[in-house]
Amino acid sequence: MGLRIGIAGVTGAVGQEALHLLEAGSLPIDEIRLFASARSAGRVFPFRHQVVRVEEIRGERLAGLDYVLLSAGSSVSRQYAPVAAKAGVVVIDNSSAFRMTDEVPLVVPEVNAKALNRHSGIIANPNCTAAILSVAVWPLHQAAVVERIVVATYQAASGAGAKALSELDAQVRQYAAGETIRRKVFPEQIAFNVFSHNTPVDESGFNEEEIKVAQEIRKIFGEPKLGVCATCIRVPVFRAHSEAIVLETRRKLSAEEAREILRHAPGVTVVDDRKANRFPTPLDAAGKREVLVGRLREDPSHPRALALFVSGDQLLKGAAWNAIQILERLAAG
Ligand SMILES: NC(=O)c1ccc[n+]([C@@H]2O[C@H](COP(=O)([O-])OP(=O)(O)OC[C@H]3O[C@@H](n4cnc5c(N)ncnc54)[C@H](OP(=O)(O)O)[C@@H]3O)[C@@H](O)[C@H]2O)c1
Numbered sequence: 001m002g003l004r005i006g007i008a009g010v011t012g013a014v015g016q017e018a019l020h021l022l023e024a025g026s027l028p029i030d031e032i033r034l035f036a037s038a039r040s041a042g043r044v045f046p047f048r049h050q051v052v053r054v055e056e057i058r059g060e061r062l063a064g065l066d067y068v069l070l071s072a073g074s075s076v077s078r079q080y081a082p083v084a085a086k087a088g089v090v091v092i093d094n095s096s097a098f099r100m101t102d103e104v105p106l107v108v109p110e111v112n113a114k115a116l117n118r119h120s121g122i123i124a125n126p127n128c129t130a131a132i133l134s135v136a137v138w139p140l141h142q143a144a145v146v147e148r149i150v151v152a153t154y155q156a157a158s159g160a161g162a163k164a165l166s167e168l169d170a171q172v173r174q175y176a177a178g179e180t181i182r183r184k185v186f187p188e189q190i191a192f193n194v195f196s197h198n199t200p201v202d203e204s205g206f207n208e209e210e211i212k213v214a215q216e217i218r219k220i221f222g223e224p225k226l227g228v229c230a231t232c233i234r235v236p237v238f239r240a241h242s243e244a245i246v247l248e249t250r251r252k253l254s255a256e257e258a259r260e261i262l263r264h265a266p267g268v269t270v271v272d273d274r275k276a277n278r279f280p281t282p283l284d285a286a287g288k289r290e291v292l293v294g295r296l297r298e299d300p301s302h303p304r305a306l307a308l309f310v311s312g313d314q315l316l317k318g319a320a321w322n323a324i325q326i327l328e329r330l331a332a333g
Helices: 013-024 074-086 109-118 128-144 162-176 208-221 255-263 316-332
Strands: 003-008 029-036 044-047 050-056 067-070 090-093 122-124 146-154 227-231 241-249 268-270 291-298 305-312
Touching: 003 013, 013 029, 013 044, 013 162, 013 316, 067 074, 067 316, 074 090, 074 122, 090 316, 109 128, 109 208, 109 316, 128 146, 128 208, 128 241, 128 255, 128 268, 128 291, 128 305, 128 316, 146 208, 208 227, 255 268, 255 291, 255 305, 305 316
Parallel strands: 003 029, 003 067, 029 050, 067 090, 090 122, 146 227, 268 291
Antiparallel strands: 044 050, 146 241, 241 305, 291 305
16 A cells, blocks of 8 residues: 655745655655645645645644655644644654654664664654765764764755745846845845854854754764764855865774775765865755765874765755655655
8 A cells, every 4th residue: 555645845945855756756655745834825736647736734634644744844843743743644854843852763864774763753854964964974983983073064055945045046146137135034145155054143152053963963873972063154055065074083094994985885975086176066966865975084183083075965865865765764664
């Protein structure tokens, strides 16, 4: 028998990717239900020879589904995930609402798929930056024990949703037409600019994104003492986040050994051609499920540190693809 699957937030940046991945995938699906807010109710999307109408999300409409992917923000998840789970629907939640809740597994399948064995109805999908970093760093952690991670990010506009993506496009056009550049979604101009991540900064000086990255990597790795220092930055890129990472390891890891480990690591493509100066870029990573890893080099300022650069599609591995991987594993039993 086929599955009954719902996608909430289907009109958004992540929801659209989830719909396309499910359509192209091989999961047997008997019924697909699409949800968003009242603003989008009545819109239609094609899905495997059907035309499916978007419904306004309501608790009772989720009952009867096997799985629901929630991609409509934290407040929607907080309201509907417990209702769905209570009705026996397994929730895969893209928001940050439950990521740090003890009984909710926070899963990157390449790292901690085993955590899926003990869920109680809600599974959290990690923050996009944390998911991309985890895929690249976990194999090195297994080989040499990572004790500290210092990461600076270059985060795409679409990480803030469909409206933010449109804002970058609009501002580029306004600039080209010599018009005044208008800001609505981001507090700073995103076109031709770089700025600190648009989440609130707490008394420690770190913003919410940086705190999430540190907390979530510790939870995914099962390493509560792992040192993480993140600087999260928005850049005028449409799609795919990049990260400059420095790792301190317990055992010295040479660049060559790290490259070899990563060549065989799941979800990783090594792009590290020093001669041709070819390394990961967000343009190359966009649309790919794998995380691109390169610029592997030993840090001359530390006896056991390694520097690397990664690019990963945050709408795919950082969100929709990670969620579908979870769904596929759960459905396989
Ligand atoms: N973008 C990323 O790279 C990324 C990565 C990882 C995780 N996430 C998380 O995934 C979630 C979705 O992000 P996104 O980037 O796809 O956002 P988005 O493009 O802004 O889309 C938001 C979606 O949520 C729906 N929605 C908003 N308020 C709603 C409400 N009150 N009731 C029902 N539906 C509502 C919207 O529907 P309408 O069309 O009706 O407004 C739209 O479908 C967020 O929690 C985000 O933090 C995003």
